[in-house]
Amino acid sequence: MCGIVGATGTAAVQATLLEGLSRLEYRGYDSAGIAIQNTSNGAFNRVRVVGKVQQLVDQLEQKPISGSAGIAHTRWATHGKPSERNSHPHMLDGRLTLVHNGIIENFLELRADITARGGRFESDTDSEVIVHLVAEFIHGGMNLAEAVRRGMSKLEGAFAIGLMSSAERGQIVAAKRGCPLVIGIGKNANFIGSDVLSLRSFTDRFLFLEDDELAVLDSEQVTIFDGDGNQVDRATEIVLDQGDRIDKGGYRHFMEKEIHAQPESIRNTLEGRITSSEVVAQTFGIEAVDVLEKTEALTIVGCGTSFYAALVARYWIEDLARVPCDAEIASEFRYRNAALPKNSLFLSLSQSGESADTIAALRLAQTRDYLHTMNIGNVTTSTLMRDSDSAIAMRAGVEVSVASTKAFTTVLVDLLLLALVLARTRGFPGEEEREIVRALHTLPEKIEQVLGLKERMQTLAEEFVTKKHVLFLGRGTHYPIAMEGALKLKELSYTHAEGYPAGELKHGPLALVDRKMPVVAVAPSNELLRKVQSNLQEVRARGGKLYVFTDEGTEFVPGPDVTIIEVPEVHRVLSPIVYTIPLQLLAYHIAVHKGTDIDQPRNIAKSVTVE
Numbered sequence: 001m002c003g004i005v006g007a008t009g010t011a012a013v014q015a016t017l018l019e020g021l022s023r024l025e026y027r028g029y030d031s032a033g034i035a036i037q038n039t040s041n042g043a044f045n046r047v048r049v050v051g052k053v054q055q056l057v058d059q060l061e062q063k064p065i066s067g068s069a070g071i072a073h074t075r076w077a078t079h080g081k082p083s084e085r086n087s088h089p090h091m092l093d094g095r096l097t098l099v100h101n102g103i104i105e106n107f108l109e110l111r112a113d114i115t116a117r118g119g120r121f122e123s124d125t126d127s128e129v130i131v132h133l134v135a136e137f138i139h140g141g142m143n144l145a146e147a148v149r150r151g152m153s154k155l156e157g158a159f160a161i162g163l164m165s166s167a168e169r170g171q172i173v174a175a176k177r178g179c180p181l182v183i184g185i186g187k188n189a190n191f192i193g194s195d196v197l198s199l200r201s202f203t204d205r206f207l208f209l210e211d212d213e214l215a216v217l218d219s220e221q222v223t224i225f226d227g228d229g230n231q232v233d234r235a236t237e238i239v240l241d242q243g244d245r246i247d248k249g250g251y252r253h254f255m256e257k258e259i260h261a262q263p264e265s266i267r268n269t270l271e272g273r274i275t276s277s278e279v280v281a282q283t284f285g286i287e288a289v290d291v292l293e294k295t296e297a298l299t300i301v302g303c304g305t306s307f308y309a310a311l312v313a314r315y316w317i318e319d320l321a322r323v324p325c326d327a328e329i330a331s332e333f334r335y336r337n338a339a340l341p342k343n344s345l346f347l348s349l350s351q352s353g354e355s356a357d358t359i360a361a362l363r364l365a366q367t368r369d370y371l372h373t374m375n376i377g378n379v380t381t382s383t384l385m386r387d388s389d390s391a392i393a394m395r396a397g398v399e400v401s402v403a404s405t406k407a408f409t410t411v412l413v414d415l416l417l418l419a420l421v422l423a424r425t426r427g428f429p430g431e432e433e434r435e436i437v438r439a440l441h442t443l444p445e446k447i448e449q450v451l452g453l454k455e456r457m458q459t460l461a462e463e464f465v466t467k468k469h470v471l472f473l474g475r476g477t478h479y480p481i482a483m484e485g486a487l488k489l490k491e492l493s494y495t496h497a498e499g500y501p502a503g504e505l506k507h508g509p510l511a512l513v514d515r516k517m518p519v520v521a522v523a524p525s526n527e528l529l530r531k532v533q534s535n536l537q538e539v540r541a542r543g544g545k546l547y548v549f550t551d552e553g554t555e556f557v558p559g560p561d562v563t564i565i566e567v568p569e570v571h572r573v574l575s576p577i578v579y580t581i582p583l584q585l586l587a588y589h590i591a592v593h594k595g596t597d598i599d600q601p602r603n604i605a606k607s608v609t610v611e
């Protein structure tokens with residue numbers, strides 16, 4: 001999704017802006033641009049490219065731009081195709097420049113009005129209306145900050161913006177509504193960025209804007225105003241560097257590194273959260289026991305992979321704690337008039353903490369009669385973690401690859417801990433909790449063992465390279481894992497894949513099965529194994545090619561059309577976490593064979609900050 005960075009100081013900012021942009025690359029984008037102000041005459045120099053930040057770097061190496069204040073952007077196209085003229089920063093008459101992340105929903109009306117007043121547009125974007133609106137207020141005699149504040153009141157939708165005017169040298173005006181934007185406080189320099197990570201090299205002191213607030217920055221100070229123009233006091237927060245290095249650490253791709261980081265990330269998320277025999281209830285906040293004791297129902301929301309984690313949690317919570325639990329796709333929940341059971345806990349899941357639909361779901365929950373709102377997230381400074389009543393860190397470490405891996409397995413671990421604490425408040429037997437906790441202690445080693453399937457998956461992947469469609473099957477907690485396996489394959493290798501509950505096969509998808517259709521089954525040894533085995537017979541009878549992930553002794557017989565992949569045996573409650581790993585490896589290696597852009601697949605973004 002679009003990324004914003006801006007800097008104003010006493011020294012040259014070109015390198016700072018490029019460094020900030022490169023730190024935002026993980027979000028996914030298709031073009032990039034930069035505008036730097038010549039502080040002696042206020043004029044802007046702008047360079048925009050379609051493609052990677054490196055192309056911008058190459059161009060600027062040939063012809064650097066000097067100046068000590070500027071804004072820069074990575075664009076993920078929504079309105080108008082990726083092209084230089086649609087890239088940001090947008091500019092009007094060389095006097096006003098803008099970067100924008102988000103979507104202006106009323107841009108067509110605004111554009112028509114501005115055109116009727118004589119305005120001329122250079123791009124197809126929704127963003128360009130902002131620069132025209134602000135310019136009109138400046139022509140009416142306002143300064144940049146006041147013009148931005150008035151302009152904002154005309155906008156519908158979500159945005160984070162940064163603007164500069166040639167009349168106010170060295171000044172950046174930034175504002176947000178529903179999209180992320182942070183302010184970094186430096187020494188003789190101040191910054192704006194789409195996230196803390198983008199400014200990490202320059203400062204550890206941050207200010208966080210609320211929606212509809214506006215900040216005015218120059219090299220010496222930052223002043224914040226609310227939507228009515230009143231000055232707001234906001235405390236600076238220190239966000240310490242958590243030692244997350246953004247490099248591939250010797251792996252070919254960030255995704256490969258992140259898959260292999262899972263033993264460590266799971267160890268980290270468990271640290272201090274389990275004793276030798278039980279889960280530490282305070283993991284979920286000081287009031288956790290009180291809140292969970294009162295909880296009579298849960299609503300868990302998320303998007304994509306986070307939604308699949310919610311689905312697994314629903315099985316755990318209802319099975320272990322016997323508490324009714326709903327798992328919903330955030331973009332559906334936000335527009336649904338869901339009936340709310342008494343004493344419901346609202347739980348959002350989000351790696352980035354900035355998914356627009358999940359934030360909107362939280363905002364809706366805040367207007368409803370929920371007992372408490374909770375978030376499990378991976379970015380402690382994110383909107384969802386900051387704005388929920390309580391927040392629990394996944395501790396996955398920075399996840400750069402667009403395809404989520406370690407965030408999924410760590411959030412599953414945290415959800416299982418939550419299910420156990422909730423279950424304890426409902427009289428779940430201590431001996432059973434002890435048994436699961438003992439198994440959790442060995443989970444990182446189990447994951448290490450499963451990672452040993454790497455070579456096998458590499459070889460197996462060759463059989464999938466020419467396939468156009470793949471079906472993933474599972475039952476119970478492994479049904480969402482089948483969907484997660486299918487999603488990983490879709491996004492990485494652009495192969496059409498579906499995840500289905502194996503019992504549904506004969507109600508439709510069986511019609512697709514023939515010799516050309518690989519069917520991947522997630523079939524650990526548990527109470528549903530016999531059922532899965534019968535479902536797979538239905539595939540064999542239609543000539544389908546089966547790939548069965550299962551553990552030793554499950555009596556699957558390999559054959560020309562049945563490939564068995566043995567996964568180390570694990571406590572039945574933990575198997576969805578363990579069985580995720582080989583599916584990640586399989587999708588990754590299929591994508592390697594196909595030569596796709598693994599860390600930044602086409603058309604999708606890491607942090608989906610627009611609806």
Ligand code: M6R
Nearest residue numbers: 304305306350351352355403404
């Ligand atoms: O940051 P979030 O967890 O809110 O992101 C939700 C989805 O956009 C994300 O999980 C997406 O589905 C991933 N690309 C999956 O690999």
